[in-house]
Amino acid sequence: QVQLVESGGGVVQPGRSLRLSCAASGFTFSNYAMHWVRQAPGKGLEWVAIISDDGSNKYHADSVKGRFTISRDNSEDTLHLQMNSLRAEDTAVYYCARDPFKRAAAGWNYMEVWGKGTTATVSS
């Protein structure tokens, strides 16, 4: 069955870095665009980033642009989120999610399948 398993969360000090990973199984990973979505404690959902099936197109939310980078390794069926210069407001559960389509383009992209999430806490 389709499965997404996030890892890499933890407690980190402000200004430091964290790299999240999402292991995919049960489907052909290289055929789908992928997302990261986060949820701060007690808050709603916030879209973070998307990457196309082959990694050629990426978009990041303004709140993380220049600090976070989405990437993927199709040979390992793994999605990554490199998070640098972390701030307290980045504290959240981070979900990876599969898109129904290959491309990352306006008018196409929503989240069809979700992982259970990994928690990143930024605190001194």
Place this chain on the structure above:
Amino acid sequence: EIVMTQSPATLSVSPGERATLSCRASQSVSSNLAWYQQKPGQAPRLLIYGASTRATGIPARFSGSGSGTEFTLTISSLQSEDFAVYYCQQYNNWPLAFGGGTKVEIK
């Protein structure tokens, strides 16, 4: 940037009753709107995409309607497992954006 506004923030409904949730976009998103359900401690689940198409395995009591800037999610007869938070999301423009959510609670 498109802002998505959901109302009400909380909806109190008795089991078996109908629930109507609203989602408004600050500018037209055509029919590029999805709805998700999230239960406490769980990941969100896709319910509706394209404003009105049910995702695989979603019961027929869930229906979506609307286009442009006004959208509605209707749950025709609330079951115990439907008490949750519901989010809308537009995917017509970058950045993708979620509404703030509507919590459906037991009356």
